Amino acid sequence: MKAPSRYPISVSLLHWLLAIALIGNLVIGWLLDDREGLLALHKSIGIAILALALIRLTNRLRVRDQLPPSVNKTGTAAYFIEGMVHRLLYVLMLAAPLLGWLKTNAAGHAASFFGLFSLPALLSKNRELSHWLGDLHAMAAYGLAALVGLHLLGALAHRLLKGQNIVPRILPLPRRPLPKARRLAD
Ligand code: HEM
Ligand code: HEM
Numbered sequence: 001m002k003a004p005s006r007y008p009i010s011v012s013l014l015h016w017l018l019a020i021a022l023i024g025n026l027v028i029g030w031l032l033d034d035r036e037g038l039l040a041l042h043k044s045i046g047i048a049i050l051a052l053a054l055i056r057l058t059n060r061l062r063v064r065d066q067l068p069p070s071v072n073k074t075g076t077a078a079y080f081i082e083g084m085v086h087r088l089l090y091v092l093m094l095a096a097p098l099l100g101w102l103k104t105n106a107a108g109h110a111a112s113f114f115g116l117f118s119l120p121a122l123l124s125k126n127r128e129l130s131h132w133l134g135d136l137h138a139m140a141a142y143g144l145a146a147l148v149g150l151h152l153l154g155a156l157a158h159r160l161l162k163g164q165n166i167v168p169r170i171l172p173l174p175r176r177p178l179p180k181a182r183r184l185a186d
Contacts, residue, residue: 085151
């Protein structure tokens with residue numbers, strides 16, 4: 001059977017939904033120092049990201065036999081780097097919100113989702129731990145931002161160095177051209 005040339009639509013949709021949410025929440029995170037009022041929004045979007053990232057990972061395992069082969073040749077440095085960057089992106093898109101949740105609990109607050117419900121408290125109040133978890137949360141978030149930068153450089157390198165546009169591989173487009181609309185009888 002011919003190998004697929006595009007990611008399944010479920011993978012593409014979750015990729016772009018999470019790309020928007022993650023980049024948005026990184027920006028909100030950077031603005032937190034000046035605008036305290038954004039913290040509740042930041043936590044709520046972060047909780048949604050945690051749920052979506054878990055769904056994304058489960059879905060990726062479900063469709064693992066339908067994924068297109070890498071654009072890089074097996075065994076090359078590019079192949080290895082691509083695999084590492086993708087794996088680390090998954091690790092950090094889960095670790096960053098988890099650490100934010102833990103930091104919030106250690107600071108003595110509940111991780112609330114738009115005031116509708118709160119995640120269970122995993123830790124009791126502990127000032128020292130709260131500072132430490134805050135630092136780890138920031139490190140995970142900045143690590144994620146750096147990896148997204150590398151990920152974009154990878155896509156750009158394919159474009160500029162190899163003349164390959166790989167973006168359509170991950171666009172949620174129909175799998176095959178739609179059949180021509182039947183002409184109505186004159
Ligand atoms: C992937 C999702 C998330 C990203 C990308 C993210 C990113 C960030 C960033 C960039 C900062 C500023 C760090 C700094 O410069 O010190 C920050 C701060 C913070 N985030 Fe998140 N965050 C996410 C999820 C969450 C979640 C789920 C929670 C809690 C439920 C949370 C709670 C906080 C808190 C309390 C701060 C202030 C930390 C402090 O004052 O030390 N974040 N976040
Ligand atoms: C927070 C932002 C992003 C994250 C976390 C992310 C993560 C990922 C991951 C993990 C994959 C591997 C497929 C999978 O397992 O789902 C992937 C594929 C891909 N991403 Fe992103 N991505 C982000 C943003 C972007 C943006 C802005 C672009 C625009 C150029 C992009 C272009 C691609 C392409 C072209 C692929 C397919 C690579 C291939 O040919 O196999 N991504 N992304």
